[in-house]
Each structure stands twice: as C-alpha cells, then as structure tokens.
Amino acid sequence: MIFIQLLIIGIMWGLLYALIGNGLNIIYGVMGILNIAHGDLLMIGAYLSFWMFHLWGINPFWALPLSMVLLFLVGIIIQFLIVNPITKANPSRVAVENATLIAFFGVLFLLENLALLWFSADYRSVSYLTNSISLFNVSISLNKIVVMAVSLLLNILLILWISKTWTGKAIRAITQDREKGILIGINQQYLGYLTFGIGSALCGAAGVLASLLFVITPTMGFPFLIKAFTVVIIGGMGNIFGVFVAGLVLGVSEAIGGYFIGEAYKEAIDYIILLPIIYLTAKGYIFKGRSA
C-alpha cells in the first residue's frame, strides 16, 4: 500500500514538475533563453494565492486563473524590458544566451530580495481542502487530487496547443532551426512575447498549486527551477510530450528514492539523475539528435 501511496504522490509532483518544465521549455526553445528566474515567477504565483486567500478570501480555484493572467502580463513585461533589448544589441546566439542568463540572474536576485523585504522570510501556507479521503485503502488528501487534476489538464492543453495548432507548429519549427524558421516567415518577436507570457502563466498556475502543498517562502522557487531544468534536459528541449513524461519519471523516482534512501538526500536525487544524463548528452552517446 505504501508503494501505491508513494506512486500517487510521485505522479502528483511529476505533473507539477512537467508543468513548470514545459514553461521553461518553450521559452528556451523559441528565444534560446534560460530563464533562471523561472522559479521566482512560481514564488510570485504562490504568494498571490496566499494573499488572495488570506486578505480577500478568494479561494485557490479563482486565484488560479487570476494568477495566470497576472503572470502572463509579467512575462510580457519582462520580454519587453529585458529580452528584446538584449536580442537587438547582440547579433550572435551565444552572446544572447550568455547576456540573458546574467540578466535573468539579476531578475532572480531582485525578485527574491524584494519578496524577502516585503513578505519577510516567514513560513506561510494556504490550508485549503486538507481533509483526506480514502480510495481502496489508499488515503490521499483532497488538495493533492486537485493539484493532480489541474496540472494534468494544463499539461494536456499545452500538448494539444503545441501539437495541433499552427502557432504550436511555428513554435516547434523555430525551436528546431531558428534561422530557417525566420526565413520562411515566422514572426519570432511575436512568438517570443507569446511563449514568455504563456511560460510565465504556467508558472503562475504551478505556483498556486504549489502553495496548496508546500510552505511559501521567498526562496521556495529555487528547487523548482532545478527540477524544471532537470525535466527539460531529460525530456528534450522543445519536446513538450517528452518533458511531460520526464516530469512523471522524476516525480516518481524522487518519491520512491526519497523513501528508500532517506528524506535528507531527496534534494540530491535529481542531480544524481541529471549529471550523468547531461554528460552523456554532451558526449553524444544518448539523445543523438539533440546538441548539448
């Protein structure tokens, strides 16, 4: 029974990781930017959920779309203020990757410290739907079921959007080859705004969901960033479904590994998965199609 319980918890976290990872994934794919402040957008989402719940009594079901809209706007503002000037100033792709990495690192520092100043480092939480139900001898709390359902839904919507629509096709095309994509008439500027907005919105949704499960602190975003990145590398840059599967794999292996190896080493598990994979990818032994 404990195994099934762990499996369910693992799947829940996995779906959440896939959601965050896919946000990072489409941004990296279209613009070639590693948004290192991605975890802090999640932190903002979690705080939005917390303040809405405690100040105005808005329940997290309503906080979810609100935070998605707000973070969509934040994403567009970031794209306008930071990414566009850098891509205009630097012609080469490597230079853009380098400059944006440092710039987003500044954004991370800024957001984290603003949160520390305004919200203080106190641990906060949203306790909503915490009563548990039991199905076939497996007891699980309701908020976990909600998290699972919502993140599954958002993941499926994203996969459908990327695989079935023209915009999704354009995103896939430009992820595979930027120059040729621009050459056949894809508007990279527009896609940049769109993917940054949607990536941030997904992060906002993940933040609201994480606020139901996790303590909310200004530095909560960092582990999620690492997990999102791990998932993106394992699943493959630009491969939305691959990232979805990788998220599940990571979530389950973390839950089961954490149980057997010990909770203290749980943080290290994703690196132990990540490091050999990056090494082998960089050497070209696995995932031949992707350049590391």
Next chain:
Amino acid sequence: MTYFKLGLTTVAIIILIALPQVTSLYFIAFMLAIFKYTTLSVSWNMLSGYTGYLSLGHSLFFGLGGYTFAMFMTKSNLHWLPSLILSGLIVALIGLMLGFILLTSKIRIAYFAMITLGLNEVIRVLVTNSDTLGGGSGIMLPPIPSASLAYYIMLVIVLTSLLITYVLDRTSMGLGLKGILQDEEAASATGVHTAKLKISVLVLSTFFPGMMGGVVAWNWSYIDPIMAFDLILSFNMVIMATIGGIGTLWGPVLGACFLTSLIELLSTNIQHFHGIIFGFLIVVTILLEPGGLIQLIARVKSYAFKKIKVTTA
C-alpha cells in the same frame, strides 16, 4: 606610461602592506571582506569572464577549500602554510576532474551553468549529512593567531590571483580564451586547443577560491555547510564581476570593492536592500553597459579627452 603604472602598483602594494599597522580592527575586517570578494570574483572571471562558460556555483570550491583546510588543521598536525597550499591544490585537483568530465567537448552555456549550480547543492547536501565532516553543525578550527596574519595571507592570495589574470590577459592563452568566448568552433578550427585551455583555466579559477576558503574558515574559526556552500556567495561573484566588467583584468576588482562597500553601508541599515540594488544594477549593466564599470570609465574618459576611439574590453 609603463613605468608610471609599475610605480603606481608598487605604491599601492606598499600602502596595502602598511595598512594593518595603522588602522583599526574594523577597517581590517572590512579589508578582509574586500580581499575575499576580490579573489573570488577575479577567479570566477578567469573562467567565466574569459571563456563565457558561466559558473553559477563557484562557492563550491570556496567551501571545499574551507573544509579541506579545516580537516588538515584538526586531524593532522601539519603547519598552516603547507596545509593551506595543499587544500588549494586538492580543490584544483577536483576542478581538474570536473574539467575532464564537463569541458572536454563543447557544452551549452546553460547546461554548464545549471550543472555547476547543481553540484554546489549536491555537495552541500552530502556534507550536511556526513558525520566525519561535522554534519550540519560544522567543524571548529583552532583560532587564527592574529587578524593581521589573515590580512597578509589574503593579500598574497589576492595579488597572486591578479598576477595570474594579468599573465592570462597578456599572453596567447588569453587570446585563445577570448576566441572560445566569441566562437568556440572557429577558435578550434584555427588551431586553439580549446579543451586544454578551458580545463587549465578551470583549474586556475578553482585554486584561489580553495585557498581563500581555507583562510576565511580559519579566520571565522569554524565552518559549516551553510556558510561554506553559500549560494549568495557564488551569486555575489557573478554580480561583482559583471558590474565591474566581465573579461577584464581590473573589472572584477573594481566591482568587488564597489559592491563590498555598498553591502557594508546598506546591510547595517536595511536588510535585503543591497540584494535589491544588486539585482537592479546587474540588469541595468547588461542592458545599458555590458562592459561594466570599466567600460563606463573608459567611455567617460574618452568623452572628457575628446578621443574618438573607445577602448573596448
């Protein structure tokens, strides 16, 4: 001009040597912070500034150096000088192994950044759970004889790291590194041995943080995982070098002095405020003056003297 610069450097070094004899203990502590940050950002700049491979977990080497030195001081009866140098060398050896694993082929900047960031966290978790290394409560070291001893050791480390960077900057090795920054494949095609260069510069840029970690741990007289593998420390290196001027000799020094003073001024009044300013400054630097303070100074100078040519880093 060269003689003028040489004279200026000599005078600066003499002033730095004489300083602890005439100033207060508070000022010495402040200088220790400046030395620490200068060494760290200068060595970060050796790797990441020149080659563009952004390391976001460089405090890993600082912490490893601190722990190695602490083990030497508590478990063996070696004199402090050989144990300090040995801890630097051991950290450099770890850097060498890391270089062989990561840098022998071309790897994306984003991957490298996340791996280094991740390694720092892994090692922190492992050290926190290790009983021989004191676990979460860390290791106590015998106290350092005097504050001025720490000052002089750090001064030597700072000057050596600057000297190495100077040599890097002025030789063909530096040119090769800048070639890697601009276009690694092209550099490799024109005969630059990129893997060898990257690995050797990684070794250099881990040696100094290793030694500095040892001295700082000795000066604190204890070391624990949270302060040894502090993420803020590795972030500060990036910030200082970037604001000062990436890929230049004096940029990280300038950035470290400027920002350490800023921390000292602000952190006593408002907590977390310097972090906000740092984040803001780094974004503004990247957007408006990617060359950092060094380039800003060059620009102002050329404007003031009505020169046409702007010296670029």
